[in-house]
Amino acid sequence: xxxxxxxxxxxxxxxxxxRGFAEPSVEDLRDAxxxxxxxxYKYTPSRADMVLAALEHRHERYLSxxxxxxxxxxxxxxxxxxxxxxxxxxxxxxxGCLFHGAVAADPGSEGLRALLARHKAEVxxxxxxxxxxxxxEIDLLLILEGLTQAWSLHRDTAVTSAKRLGHxxxxxxxx
Amino acid sequence: xxxxxxxxxxxxxxxxxxRGFAEPSVEDLRDAxxxxxxxxYKYTPSRADMVLAALEHRHERYLSxxxxxxxxxxxxxxxxxxxxxxxxxxxxxxxGCLFHGAVAADPGSEGLRALLARHKAEVxxxxxxxxxxxxxEIDLLLILEGLTQAWSLHRDTAVTSAKRLGHxxxxxxxx
DNA sequence: GCGGAGGTAGAGGGATCACTCTACATCGTC
DNA sequence: GACGATGTAGAGTGATCCCTCTACCTCCGC
Numbered sequence: 001x002x003x004x005x006x007x008x009x010x011x012x013x014x015x016x017x018x019r020g021f022a023e024p025s026v027e028d029l030r031d032a033x034x035x036x037x038x039x040x041y042k043y044t045p046s047r048a049d050m051v052l053a054a055l056e057h058r059h060e061r062y063l064s065x066x067x068x069x070x071x072x073x074x075x076x077x078x079x080x081x082x083x084x085x086x087x088x089x090x091x092x093x094x095x096g097c098l099f100h101g102a103v104a105a106d107p108g109s110e111g112l113r114a115l116l117a118r119h120k121a122e123v124x125x126x127x128x129x130x131x132x133x134x135x136x137e138i139d140l141l142l143i144l145e146g147l148t149q150a151w152s153l154h155r156d157t158a159v160t161s162a163k164r165l166g167h168x169x170x171x172x173x174x175x
Numbered sequence: 176x177x178x179x180x181x182x183x184x185x186x187x188x189x190x191x192x193x194r195g196f197a198e199p200s201v202e203d204l205r206d207a208x209x210x211x212x213x214x215x216y217k218y219t220p221s222r223a224d225m226v227l228a229a230l231e232h233r234h235e236r237y238l239s240x241x242x243x244x245x246x247x248x249x250x251x252x253x254x255x256x257x258x259x260x261x262x263x264x265x266x267x268x269x270x271g272c273l274f275h276g277a278v279a280a281d282p283g284s285e286g287l288r289a290l291l292a293r294h295k296a297e298v299x300x301x302x303x304x305x306x307x308x309x310x311x312e313i314d315l316l317l318i319l320e321g322l323t324q325a326w327s328l329h330r331d332t333a334v335t336s337a338k339r340l341g342h343x344x345x346x347x348x349x350x
Numbered sequence: 351g352c353g354g355a356g357g358t359a360g361a362g363g364g365a366t367c368a369c370t371c372t373a374c375a376t377c378g379t380c
Numbered sequence: 381g382a383c384g385a386t387g388t389a390g391a392g393t394g395a396t397c398c399c400t401c402t403a404c405c406t407c408c409g410c
Contacts, residue, residue, distance in 0.1 A: 004387085020282045022197040026368055036388045037369085047368065100271045100324060101279030107195045107270050120328055138329055138336045146321030149275060153295055154313055161313045168343030179357085201398060211358045212399085222398065 008033040008043050009057035016054045018093040021105035026050075051102055052111060058098055059119050062088070067126050074132040078166045081127060082147060086159040089151045097148050120145075139169055183208040183218050184232035191229050193268040196280035201225075226277055227286060233273055234294050237263070242301050249307040253341045256302060257322060261334040264326045272323050295320075314344055 015024050015032035029050055030037050044050040066084050070077050088094075095101070099116045106112060123144065124137040133140060143165050150158040190199050190207035204225055205212050219225040241259050245252050263269075270276070274291045281287060298319065299312040308315060322337040329336075 018282075020280055022280050023283070025366080037390085038371090039387060041369070042386090045369095095278055095282050096275045097324070101276070103270055104276030105195055105197050105280050107193075108198070117328055120325075138325065138332055139340065141329075142321035142325045142333060142336050142340065143317070144321070145324035146317035146319070149272070149320035149324060150295075150313065150317045153292055154316075157313055158317060161317050165314065165317065165340055165343065168340065168346070171343070171346075200396080212360080213401090214357065216399070217356090220399095 004035065004039065005043055006057075008035060008040060009053045012044075012050050012054035013057045013061075014093075016051065016102075017058075017098055021051060021102055048106075048109065048111075051106075052115065055099060055102060055112075055115055055119075059115075059122075062119075063122065063126065066123070067130060070130055074130070075170075077131045078133075078169075079163050081130070081144075082159050082162040082166065085144065085147050085162075086151060086156065089148065090155075095152055097145070133169060136169055140166075143169075179210065179214065180218055181232075183210060183215060184228045187219075187225050187229035188232045188236075189268075191226065191277075192233075192273055196226060196277055223281075223284065223286075226281075227290065230274060230277060230287075230290055230294075234290075234297075237294075238297065238301065241298070242305060245305055249305070250345075252306045253308075253344075254338050256305070256319075257334050257337040257341065260319065260322050260337075261326060261331065264323065265330075270327055272320070308344060311344055315341075318344075 011033035012029055015029055019028075024032070026037070026040070026047055029047075030040050033040055040050070044053050065088055066081060071080060099119050103109070103112050103116050120141060124141040127140045127144065128134055128137045131140070143162050146165075147158055147162040150161070154161075186208035187204055190204055194203075199207070201212070201215070201222055204222075205215050208215055215225070219228050240263055241256060246255060274294050278284070278287050278291050295316060299316040302315045302319065303309055303312045306315070318337050318340050321340075322333055325333040325336070
């Protein structure tokens with residue numbers, strides 16, 4: 001069996017993604033995690049900690065989904081990344097970025113802000129490294145963010161648009 | 176005096192923008208709106224209606240902020256739009272897009288979804304019209320969304336990045 | 351000066367919520 | 381076979397929340 005901590009984090013992530021951060025009660029979260037209330041509170045001593053645990057778990061899963069087994073040829077990587085974002089949005093119950101959603105739900109939490117910044121910086125860093133577009137982290141991040149937000153309204157059209165914008169990055173070399 | 180309905184909507188918008196959609200209680204919202212609880216419920220019969228009223232108000236304000244008094248020369252419009260988005264993010268207490276935030280806070284609401292779609296479609300339509308980039312609505316929307324999300328982490332650097340991506344739109348004519 | 355429309359102030363109900371605590375089950379190890 | 385670690389089941393507590401309701405005020409037109 002997967003260890004309890006991972007099982008809890010996976011269940012929490014699923015619950016928050018499907019129903020948002022405000023709606024599910026702790027009892028709902030307990031059901032989603034598949035453990036007792038006592039065990040849930042042992043690993044995540046408050047509801048805010050449950051949110052953090054869910055996001056930590058999603059961070060790992062998202063990075064794996066985007067960056068594992070990428071093609072060797074760097075020119076092909078950008079399109080693959082955008083397609084993977086589209087596939088992620090399609091399979092994961094998600095409306096926009098879960099990290100932004102968490103911050104929006106509780107704008108006062110410093111821990112959430114820090115986690116958001118860390119998540120985005122890591123995604124941008126690894127995208128730039130994988131595509132060979134060093135120094136263009138923010139351009140890449142902007143397209144990825146735009147794709148994630150626009151996808152829920154425009155689906156594959158948004159992916160196509162992201163690819164087009166991404167190719168433009170390769171044309172003009174510097175800022 | 177501004178009529179009561181507008182005053183309420185403005186106060187609600189402010190409160191939700193500053194504190195998110197989950198945290199403020201109806202009593203907090205009453206204080207922000209500057210009316211009595213009875214009057215508040217007369218114009219917005221439930222808390223969900225308060226959210227809708229706030230977003231309607233923001234929609235109008237956002238369109239005015241972005242599209243009023245734009246320069247005549249269409250080549251200059253794009254940069255001005257992106258700068259205005261940056262200025263909006265800087266002055267309005269806002270963490271990412273308030274409409275996305277509302278949907279994330281309550282993913283089950285069909286009314287919220289419809290309002291989000293309407294808002295984004297209108298922004299994209301008017302941006303395309305103002306820049307002369309007909310048919311590129313989705314590209315424009317993707318950059319605008321990316322800028323809005325990335326701004327909170329990268330400020331002016333995100334605006335610069337959006338401008339660079341926007342100029343790329345003008346280069347290659349068609350899809 | 352009066353009647354009604356539209357406002358304020360604020361107490362209270364019923365439900366829900368986050369969180370704690372007690373009591374008991376299971377299992378690997380020595 | 382005793383034990384400690386780790387788990388389940390679920391009742392209870394105090395606070396908070398959304399919303400309703402009663403009672404009163406304040407203009408404005410006639």
